[in-house]
Amino acid sequence: MNVEDALHARRSVRAFLPRVPDGALVRRLLHAASRAASGGNMQPWRVTALTGEPLQRILSAVATAAPQENALSYPPSLWEPYRSRRFENGEELYRTLGIGRDDKPARLEQLGRNGQFFGAPVGIFVCVDERMGQPQWADLGIYLQSLMLLAVEQGLATCAQGFWRRFGDTVAAQLNMPAGYSVAFGIALGWEDVEAPINALRATRADPEEWLELQGF
Structure with a gap:
C-alpha cells in the first residue's frame, strides 16, 4: 500500500470489533507518527x-462529568x-442508522x-501545552494524519474526535497530565466492524474547483 492508497482508504470508523491490537504495534504506530513535520522541531504533542x-x-469518569461550555469543535454560526x-x-x-431527523433521543444516544x-478497544488522547499557538496546533494535525495513515497500512481503523475537548479537564485529571496541558483531540483505534451499518458511510469531498487554484503552471 502506498501513501495515496492509504489516504483514500482512511475514513472515520464509528463501530469497532473488541479485539485489542498488540501493545507493541500501538507503540510503534504512535512513535512512527512522531516523524510528522513540526515547526522548529518543537514536537508539541503529548x-x-x-x-x-x-x-x-x-x-466512566466522562460519563458522569458535565461538558465544558467553552470547548467547541466548530465555530459558532457556521457560514457557507x-x-x-x-x-x-x-x-x-x-x-x-435509520435515525430520522426528528428522532432526537436516538440522535443524542x-x-x-x-x-x-465508539466501542474501540484503544483510546488515544493527544494533549498540548496550553501556551502553544496555532502553528503548534497545525503540528498536532500533521501528527494525527500521520498516525491515521500508518494505522491504515496495518489494517487498523481510526476515528479522530474533537469531542473530547468537551471533557478535557476530566480527561487531563484522569491522565495525571502536568499542569497547563489540555486535551487537543482523541482517537479511536481498532479493527473496523465491517458489518455495522454506520461504517457504510462514505463522506464526500468538495470539487477542487471550489477551493483549488494553480498559478504559473
Missing part, C-alpha cells in the same frame, strides 16, 4: 494510549459552504457514543 481497565476508568457540508455529513451518518470511543 500522547497517551489506553485499553482495558485504564480506558474504562476514563470512560461549511454549514451545508457539515449538515449533509450529519444527515448521511444518521441515515445509515448516537452522539453519546463519542464518549465511548
Whole structure:
C-alpha cells in the first residue's frame, strides 16, 4: 500500500470489533507518527494510549462529568459552504442508522457514543501545552494524519474526535497530565466492524474547483 492508497482508504470508523491490537504495534504506530513535520522541531504533542481497565476508568469518569461550555469543535454560526457540508455529513451518518431527523433521543444516544470511543478497544488522547499557538496546533494535525495513515497500512481503523475537548479537564485529571496541558483531540483505534451499518458511510469531498487554484503552471 502506498501513501495515496492509504489516504483514500482512511475514513472515520464509528463501530469497532473488541479485539485489542498488540501493545507493541500501538507503540510503534504512535512513535512512527512522531516523524510528522513540526515547526522548529518543537514536537508539541503529548500522547497517551489506553485499553482495558485504564480506558474504562476514563470512560466512566466522562460519563458522569458535565461538558465544558467553552470547548467547541466548530465555530459558532457556521457560514457557507461549511454549514451545508457539515449538515449533509450529519444527515448521511444518521441515515445509515435509520435515525430520522426528528428522532432526537436516538440522535443524542448516537452522539453519546463519542464518549465511548465508539466501542474501540484503544483510546488515544493527544494533549498540548496550553501556551502553544496555532502553528503548534497545525503540528498536532500533521501528527494525527500521520498516525491515521500508518494505522491504515496495518489494517487498523481510526476515528479522530474533537469531542473530547468537551471533557478535557476530566480527561487531563484522569491522565495525571502536568499542569497547563489540555486535551487537543482523541482517537479511536481498532479493527473496523465491517458489518455495522454506520461504517457504510462514505463522506464526500468538495470539487477542487471550489477551493483549488494553480498559478504559473
